[in-house]
Amino acid sequence: MPDSSPILRADRLVKRFDSFTALDGLSFEVAPGESLGLLGVNGAGKTTAMNLLLGLTTPTSGTVEVFGMEFWEHRTEILRRINFSSAYTNLPSNLLVWQNLLVFARLYRVPQPKQRIDELLELLDITHLRKSVTGRLSAGESTRVNLAKALLNQPRLLLLDEPTASLDPDIADRVRKLLRKLQAETGISILYTSHWLG
Numbered sequence: 001m002p003d004s005s006p007i008l009r010a011d012r013l014v015k016r017f018d019s020f021t022a023l024d025g026l027s028f029e030v031a032p033g034e035s036l037g038l039l040g041v042n043g044a045g046k047t048t049a050m051n052l053l054l055g056l057t058t059p060t061s062g063t064v065e066v067f068g069m070e071f072w073e074h075r076t077e078i079l080r081r082i083n084f085s086s087a088y089t090n091l092p093s094n095l096l097v098w099q100n101l102l103v104f105a106r107l108y109r110v111p112q113p114k115q116r117i118d119e120l121l122e123l124l125d126i127t128h129l130r131k132s133v134t135g136r137l138s139a140g141e142s143t144r145v146n147l148a149k150a151l152l153n154q155p156r157l158l159l160l161d162e163p164t165a166s167l168d169p170d171i172a173d174r175v176r177k178l179l180r181k182l183q184a185e186t187g188i189s190i191l192y193t194s195h196w197l198g
């Protein structure tokens, strides 16, 4: 695949729930190393779009190509190099941060999981949270731990559903800076959603 090919191409995605149309012909492309935002008010269909791209639901019509491959035909292969984080999903709250990350590292079959976890804790500046109880983290800390989880499998494409939604403005700004640094260092592509239109 030449470098200029899009990492992700969504073409005329439609999603209907019975007679209700949640997505009505959504098309966009994400280039390698690009960060693209899907912006819209609550109920606009952002999470529905993310769910389609994670294979959690099927489109009524339209197509998705990721890494140059048709999504449904190559779903397993594609999902190996994608990961996801959302302001609205939580890691198991009773586990320590490192335990949570180790569980996911094993699920993803990460080679040398402990080393990878240490690298990510350092990258996200949360080494000091390694032995914290996950359920007691602040919103900003928990966002960064969720990002660490989402980076464990070295994804080429990161899907972030309202990554800064529950954060104070200064912490949200810090997370955005962190994502830019991550992108500069790894060339990862990011598709995020936001209901913040300011």
Ligand SMILES: Nc1ncnc2c1ncn2[C@@H]1O[C@H](COP(=O)(O)OP(=O)(O)O)[C@@H](O)[C@H]1O
Binding pocket: 017, 020, 022, 040, 041, 042, 043, 044, 045, 046, 047, 048, 049
């Ligand atoms: N499983 C579902 N069944 C029926 N309606 C749904 C379902 N999921 C989402 N919707 C509806 O689709 C619309 C878009 O929802 P959603 O994608 O969550 O929006 P957003 O994330 O932009 O706030 C909403 O009106 C929501 O009620």
Ligand SMILES: [Mg+2]
Binding pocket: 046, 047, 048, 161
């Ligand atoms: Mg949503």
